[in-house]
Amino acid sequence: MTDATLILGNKAYSSWSLRGWLMCKIAGLDFAEEIHDMGADDWKVRVALRSPSGKVPCLHIDGATVWESLAIGEHLAERNPAAFYPADPIARAHARAIASEMHAGFGELRKAMWMNVRRRFPGKRRNPAALADIARIENIWGETRQRFGAGGPYLFGAQFGLADAMYAPVVARFYTWAPDLSAASKSYADAVWQHRFMREWVASAEAEPWVVARYEDPDI
Ligand SMILES: N[C@@H](CCC(=O)N[C@@H](CS)C(=O)NCC(=O)O)C(=O)O
Known part of the structure; x- marks a missing residue:
């Protein structure tokens, strides 16, 4: 079974998070969501602990850490090209x-x-x-x-x-x-x-x- 957690910003505002999230849905992935409030004073500190670029989205999947929305899509497309x-x-x-x-x-x-x-x-x-x-x-x-x-x-x-x-x-x-x-x-x-x-x-x-x-x- 795949072990996957997607690090996200607010769903109201985070356009790049939406891209990464949609890609996880397209992949049919069973994934956990970890949302960090972009308005919180400690946003930068908390996200830096979970995403190497300090930005969202970032996908932790089966031991791999994948940041950048397009890289997330490409990684998931390797697993299921026909869906992407x-x-x-x-x-x-x-x-x-x-x-x-x-x-x-x-x-x-x-x-x-x-x-x-x-x-x-x-x-x-x-x-x-x-x-x-x-x-x-x-x-x-x-x-x-x-x-x-x-x-x-x-x-x-x-x-x-x-x-x-x-x-x-x-x-x-x-x-x-x-x-x-x-x-x-x-x-x-x-x-x-x-x-x-x-x-x-x-x-x-x-x-x-x-x-x-x-x-x-x-x-x-
Ligand atoms: N090129 C990145 C862009 C990611 C990005 O800029 N995300 C925004 C949120 S929508 C972010 O994390 N910004 C944090 C900041 O600038 O502090 C991607 O494709 O994932």
Whole structure:
């Protein structure tokens, strides 16, 4: 039996934690959650004890310690490749490229419109750099769905895989900040938002006791 514990930040706010958590769910892993409140005075100290980078998520699994959301996904994909990536090598290469682009980029969007799955701040904090990131994301979603998504509502069709997990926190941001989106982007975002894993995550976030002021004020 696999021994797995995922170190997380607040489900309301921690977008990278959401990615790691979704990957554990995609893997069908039976895992424990260890949530650390990002608003606590000793957050940095406590997380440094559990994650080598001092960041979340971090997965402790069968003696291995895996930090960085994409590395968690790659490690779990080694155990169950079919759950994470499309079978076709061209589609798989595309999935890797768009997942990596998400992991490495879109800093302006992340900075301007943080994740808070409990709140709605429509129209706030738009700026040209964040909108340029959003345009590129819509382009990625549109191209991927057009080339590979015919079989279902997700990026590569019927299966909610690693690339969808990487973009799921962007979907959450779009629900909070409501930027203008194409009909195709909205339809993809709705499919992700309604996925049972997302519903489970949001329900847990709603039940969390913690409120971190810096993520609650859209006018800062
Ligand atoms: N590149 C990392 C990013 C992880 C990250 O920045 N996590 C945030 C929470 S969403 C964090 O732990 N921040 C802690 C801090 O900056 O003190 C990944 O893919 O996991």
